[in-house]
Amino acid sequence: MFEYHEPRSLAEVTSLLAAHGEAAKVLAGGTDLLVQIRKGRHQPRHLLNIKTVPGLxxxxxxxxxxxxxxxxxxxxxxxxxxxxxxxxxxxxxxxxxxxxxxxxxxxxxxxxxxxxxxxxxxxxxxxxxxxxxxxxxxxxxxxxxxxxxxxxxxxxxxxxxxxxxxxxxRMNGGGGRGVFLRKARRPSLDLATANVAVYAAGESCRIALGAVGPTVIRVREAERLLARQGLTAATAAEAARLARSAAKPITDVRGSDEYRLDLVSALTEQALLTLAMEVRA
Ligand SMILES: Cc1cc2nc3c(=O)[nH]c(=O)nc-3n(C[C@H](O)[C@H](O)[C@H](O)COP(=O)(O)OP(=O)(O)OC[C@H]3O[C@@H](n4cnc5c(N)ncnc54)[C@H](O)[C@@H]3O)c2cc1C
Missing domain, CATH: 3.30.465.10 (Uridine Diphospho-n-acetylenolpyruvylglucosamine Reductase; domain 3)
Incomplete structure (x- = not known):
């Protein structure tokens, strides 16, 4: 059982969180939290619905x-x-x-x-x-x-x-463009087995990988390579190899570690080649 709160300001949220510590949880859409409560992963005694805070x-x-x-x-x-x-x-x-x-x-x-x-x-x-x-x-x-x-x-x-x-x-018309790709076991309603985002603005290009480590991974070595040599088919392939080396996946129900390494390499190369076309367009 929990007590449900509808705070009307951020100050009220923080004072409730400070007062109840670990026993309080912020509720937003509840699409993760309610599932976790039902599974017994969290047993909060206070739920703070932040959707009632004006302006948020x-x-x-x-x-x-x-x-x-x-x-x-x-x-x-x-x-x-x-x-x-x-x-x-x-x-x-x-x-x-x-x-x-x-x-x-x-x-x-x-x-x-x-x-x-x-x-x-x-x-x-x-x-x-x-x-x-x-x-x-x-x-x-x-x-x-x-x-x-x-x-x-x-x-x-x-x-x-x-x-x-x-x-x-704010990018203020800097012409930056990005691409996001993911692969999951089915097209929707499943977490990604691996996902990749790339973004290019001017000479710089950023690459981030998801679901292949405990948290998101930036592939900085590949980013430096692309800054030095530009985005071409050859550098996209090399960046994909570097993304594979940077990933630290586990094996779980969504895929094996080896499959995730192959996936992250393929997604990175595909995302960079798509990005190259978008930047040129
Ligand atoms: C069937 C299904 C499919 C899904 N598929 C995907 C998917 O494909 N990709 C994906 O990324 N996610 C997926 N999700 C997960 C989920 O929908 C997202 O993570 C969602 O964006 C969580 O937002 P929420 O507002 O519902 O958070 P909540 O469930 O309300 O909160 C999630 C956690 O964040 C904390 N929290 C929320 N807001 C704040 C805040 N402002 N300050 C501090 N703490 C806060 C809560 O206390 C809780 O611990 C899926 C979920 C379901 C049920």
Whole structure:
């Protein structure tokens, strides 16, 4: 049994979290949390529904960033950002999560906070250089998405802290383009066996891998190679080999470690070749 709260401000959320510590859990869309409670993985005594906090369901465009409030669903996030081609990599990742029904409840922030190694939006957020905005009793702090995640189901959130937004840098017409690809056992309603996001802006190219390690993996050696030699069929193949070396997959019901290594290499090469065509177009 738990007590259900409908806080009306972030200050109320943080004071409830600080007061109840481990016994309290933030509830956003509930598409992960309610399943976990039913399986007995969490037994919170207090559930704090952040969808009742006014303003958290907004996407705010500022001069240097876009703040996606913690109650913005994957469906609405995709709808708001679809007019901006530089964020297409994130739109594709959001669209690939589960089903339309789930995307209408599930939030972008919840996908990050759940800290699943297979979360689809995480590699896309990492290649975009996104930050997590954390609100606590001492104010706000920003943490890059890859540093926010410390392991399966683990984040840097401290007692009393809540994520208030996901913050994307404004690309301001810099012409950046990205590609997100995933492979799962079936086309939808299954977590990815592996997923890959790539993003190029000017001379720089970023590559992030999901579901092939305890948290998202940046393939920095491949990124340096692409910055030095440019994106060609030959460098895409070499980058794919480097992605395979950087991955640290496990064997589970979704696939063996060897299969995931092959997958990550194939997805990386395909994503880079697609990106090369998009950049030229
Ligand atoms: C059938 C099914 C298929 C799915 N398929 C996919 C898939 O293909 N790809 C994929 O990536 N995911 C998939 N998921 C997982 C899930 O839908 C996403 O992870 C979802 O985005 C979680 O968001 P939520 O708002 O529902 O989070 P919730 O379930 O409400 O919360 C998840 C966790 O994050 C914490 N949390 C949430 N918001 C905050 C916050 N603002 N501050 C601090 N902590 C917070 C909660 O306490 C909880 O621990 C699937 C789920 C189901 C049930």
């Amino acid at each position: 369901d907004q996407v705010n465009f500022a001069e240097d960033c876009v703040e996606i409030g913690a109650a913005v669903t994957l469906h609405d996030g995709e709808k708001f950002l679809s007019a901006y081609p530089e964020y297409a990599v994130l739109c594709r990742a959001m669209h690939s999560v589960a089903s339309c029904q789930i995307r209408n409840r599930a939030t972008l922030a919840g996908n990050v906070c759940n800290a699943s190694p297979a979360a689809d939006t995480v590699p896309a957020l990492v290649v975009l250089g996104a930050n997590v905005k954390i609100h606590g009793t001492h104010g706000d702090r920003l943490v890059p998405v890859d540093r926010f995640l410390t392991g399966p189901g683990r984040t840097v959130l401290l007692t009393g802290e809540v994520v208030s937004a996901i913050v994307l840098p």
